[in-house]
Amino acid sequence: MKITPLLLTLILTYNAYCQQGLIADSIEYKSLSELYYATNGDGWYNNSGWLQDPDISKWHGVFLENGDVTKIDLSINDLAGQIPGSFYDLTGLREVWLGFNDLEGELSGSISELVNLEILELRVNQFKGRIPAAIGDLQNLYFLDLSSNNFDGLLPNSLWNLTNLMELNLSFNSFQGTLPMEMANLRNLKLLHLESNLFEGKIPASIGLMTSLEDIYLGYNLFEGELPESLGLLQNLIGIDIVGTPFEGSLPPLKDCTSLFNVYFSASKISSLGNFNENPRLYDIGIYADEMSLDFGDLEPYFNLDGSKKPYFFFYSPQDSVNTYFSSPDFTYSVEVGGQYNQYQWLKNGIDIPGATTKILPLDGSIYDESDIYQCRITNTLVTDLTLWSKAEAIPSGQFYAISGGNWHSPIWSREKNGPLTDELPGERSEVFIIGQDVTLSQNATTGPIRVIVENAGASLTVDGAEMRIIGDLELVKETEGYPGNVKVINGGRIVPEE
Numbered sequence: 001m002k003i004t005p006l007l008l009t010l011i012l013t014y015n016a017y018c019q020q021g022l023i024a025d026s027i028e029y030k031s032l033s034e035l036y037y038a039t040n041g042d043g044w045y046n047n048s049g050w051l052q053d054p055d056i057s058k059w060h061g062v063f064l065e066n067g068d069v070t071k072i073d074l075s076i077n078d079l080a081g082q083i084p085g086s087f088y089d090l091t092g093l094r095e096v097w098l099g100f101n102d103l104e105g106e107l108s109g110s111i112s113e114l115v116n117l118e119i120l121e122l123r124v125n126q127f128k129g130r131i132p133a134a135i136g137d138l139q140n141l142y143f144l145d146l147s148s149n150n151f152d153g154l155l156p157n158s159l160w161n162l163t164n165l166m167e168l169n170l171s172f173n174s175f176q177g178t179l180p181m182e183m184a185n186l187r188n189l190k191l192l193h194l195e196s197n198l199f200e201g202k203i204p205a206s207i208g209l210m211t212s213l214e215d216i217y218l219g220y221n222l223f224e225g226e227l228p229e230s231l232g233l234l235q236n237l238i239g240i241d242i243v244g245t246p247f248e249g250s251l252p253p254l255k256d257c258t259s260l261f262n263v264y265f266s267a268s269k270i271s272s273l274g275n276f277n278e279n280p281r282l283y284d285i286g287i288y289a290d291e292m293s294l295d296f297g298d299l300e301p302y303f304n305l306d307g308s309k310k311p312y313f314f315f316y317s318p319q320d321s322v323n324t325y326f327s328s329p330d331f332t333y334s335v336e337v338g339g340q341y342n343q344y345q346w347l348k349n350g351i352d353i354p355g356a357t358t359k360i361l362p363l364d365g366s367i368y369d370e371s372d373i374y375q376c377r378i379t380n381t382l383v384t385d386l387t388l389w390s391k392a393e394a395i396p397s398g399q400f401y402a403i404s405g406g407n408w409h410s411p412i413w414s415r416e417k418n419g420p421l422t423d424e425l426p427g428e429r430s431e432v433f434i435i436g437q438d439v440t441l442s443q444n445a446t447t448g449p450i451r452v453i454v455e456n457a458g459a460s461l462t463v464d465g466a467e468m469r470i471i472g473d474l475e476l477v478k479e480t481e482g483y484p485g486n487v488k489v490i491n492g493g494r495i496v497p498e499e
Contacts, residue, residue, distance in 0.1 A: 028069045029056060031086045039079040039103065046077055061097075068092035075121070076100040088113040095119040099145070102126060107146075112137035119143040123169065126150060136161045145169040147193065152176065160185045169193040171217065176200070184209040193217040195241065200224065208233040219264070220244035227252050235259065242266065243286070254279060262286070273298040276312065285312045295322070295388060296380040297338020303382040319388050324375060326394040331365040333374045335390045341381040349373050463493035 033051060041047050049059040057064045063071035069090050075097045082105035083098075093114050099121050106129035107122075117138050128150040135141075136158020142165055152174035160182040168186070171193045178201035179194075190212050200222040207213075208230025219241050226249035227242070237257040241264040250272035254260055262284035263276070273294055276282050285302070287294070302312050325334045333346070337359065346356035349372055353361070361374060376390040489495060 027089050028092075031084075031089045032056065032059070032062065032069070034084045034086045038084040039081040039101075044074070044077050044079060063095075065092075070116075071095040071097075073097040074101070079103055083108070085110060091115060093117055094140075097121045099123040099125070104128070106130075107132055107135075107151075109134040111135055114138065115140070117141055121145045122149065124148040128152070130154070131156055131159065133158045135159060138162065140164060142166045142188075146173065148172040150174065157182065162186065163188065165189050166212075167191040170197065171195045173197055178202075179204055181206045183207065186210060188212050190214045190236075194221065195244075196220040198222055202226075203228055205230045207231065210234070212236060214238045214259070215240075217241045218245055219266075223247060226250070229253065232256055239263070240265075250274060270294065275301070277301055277310070282312060285314050287314065295338045296342055296378070296383050296386070297340075299383045299386070300339055300341065300380070305382070307382050307384050314383075314385070319386070320391060322376070322378065322388050322390040324390040324392070324394040331363040331368050333361040333363070333376075333394060335359050335376045335378065337378050337388060339380055339383075341383075343379045343381065345377045345379075347375050347377065350375075462488040462490060463495055465491040465493050467494045467496065 035041075036047070036050050041050055044050075046060045053059065056062050056069065061072055061074040061077070062069060063073070070092050071094060072090075073095070076099070079098065079101035081103065083103060085108065088108065088110040091113055094116050095118060096114075097119070100123070102125065103122070104126040107127055109132040111117075111120075111132060112134035115137070118140050120138075120141060121143065123145045124147070126149065127146070130153035131146070131151060133156040135144075136156065139162070141162050144162070144165060144167070147169045148171070150173065151170070154177040155170075155175060157180070160180065163185055165186050166188050168189060168191065172195070175194075175197040177199065179199065181204045183204065184206035187210060189210055192210075192213060192215070195217045196219070198221065199218075202225040203218070203223060205228040207228060211234060213234050214236050215238055217240075220243065223242075223245045225247070227247050229252040231237070231240070232253045233256070235256055236259055237254070238259050239262045240260075241262075243264050243266050245266065246269055247265070248269035248271070251263075251265070251270060251274040253274060254263075255275065255278035258280060260276075260279045260282050263282070264284075264286040266287075271294075276285065299314070302310050302314065304310060322335050322337055325336075326332070327334070335344070342359075344357050344359050346353045346361045359376070361376070373392050374394065375392055378388040378390070380386065
């Protein structure tokens with residue numbers, strides 16, 4: 001920084017005021033001056049008083065108490081550049097508001113020098129790199145907002161030592177890794193915003209110990225598995241948003257979350273909505289998905305018999321989510337959709353078929369043409385703003401896929417290729433397709449005609465110490481270059497025809 005005659009005069013004048021204990025000292029003056037120069041102060045939207053008046057309290061965005069700088073609010077002020085190291089000499093700071101600017105660089109470990117800091121707000125800037133472990137030294141911190149930056153990497157373990165935190169917003173960055181059990185140390189946390197990052201793994205059950213939580217935003221991450229049932233212990237919970245995150249299974253019971261007001265989620269892998277009728281304040285339920293596993297049976301409880309909605313506001317769009325099944329022996333198409341008030345309309349090649357208004361569509365086998373496409377449009381007299389469509393590609397009735405290597409039993413089975421896994425074994429008259437890698441049968445099974453489709457060269461079906469009783473033929477088909485695969489029987493296993 002260049003010391004001009006004017007600046008030197010201001011510093012000397014400032015020192016005189018400081019000796020009287022009325023205003024900030026020269027260290028604070030120097031720190032603020034260097035902040036001004038490092039962040040293009042001349043180009044700020046508002047720089048009134050800066051470097052012009054020896055009384056720092058008259059500088060825009062600077063607040064003093066007992067002669068110490070305790071708060072800086074320069075948000076939405078066109079700051080550009082990096083925070084200088086001398087900024088961390090402002091040890092009296094309790095609040096830092098620098099959001100909505102163009103600040104860049106990494107957050108310095110010197111942040112630990114701001115031992116009195118209670119609020120750190122840096123959202124919507126260009127900061128990058130990891131959060132320094134030194135942030136855990138800010139034991140007075142109760143508000144931390146680093147959202148909408150370019151931070152990345154793993155969160156420091158020290159973050160979970162900030163037991164006074166009430167709001168933590170790390171959304172819209174590139175943070176990675178899993179959430180540890182230690183996150184439950186934040187017992188005072190009310191707001192947890194982690195959406196739009198690269199977090200993965202399961203949500204730890206210890207989240208149920210964070211009983212002050214009111215708002216949880218976890219959407220658009222790589223989390224997986226089921227949501228912990230311990231969410232139901234959060235009696236102060238007002239809103240939860242898990243849109244764009246592949247959670248699966250049933251939503252946990254939230255009947256004890258009596259303050260719950262809104263729930264937003266993606267339904268592609270959520271198989272049960274739960275009974276939100278037990279939440280007296282719930283008003284807003286948002287369901288987002290390109291492919292939804294929920295159906296009208298899950299939604300009907302939230303509508304009155306006249307078709308009007310209960311105090312809940314749903315929003316969703318038509319879904320291509322229902323399987324179309326085809327039975328070749330009797331030439332029938334069918335769909336399975338939950339709900340008591342469903343209405344069905346079958347279409348052939350996109351055109352309504354008059355009178356085809358039940359869930360089963362029988363065809364005349366003599367004129368059946370496998371090139372025709374049959375779909376069903378399903379509506380509901382209660383859930384009137386949702387339309388479900390059956391898929392254009394029909395699945396042979398009873399067909400199972402084994403979609404990966406492993407034992408024959410759970411959890412390798414799916415009703416459709418790359419579809420959700422089930423615990424159900426293929427039963428009699430099932431038509432089984434083995435897809436991809438080696439699959440081993442290690443428990444007895446009776447199944448229909450088997451057609452082993454080999455997509456990886458050399459893949460095989462192995463019967464290991466078990467009995468496979470087949471109704472029909474066993475056929476092996478090659479779909480890739482290389483060896484067509486084989487069927488192996490080992491350790492006393494048997495493949496036997498129907499008796």
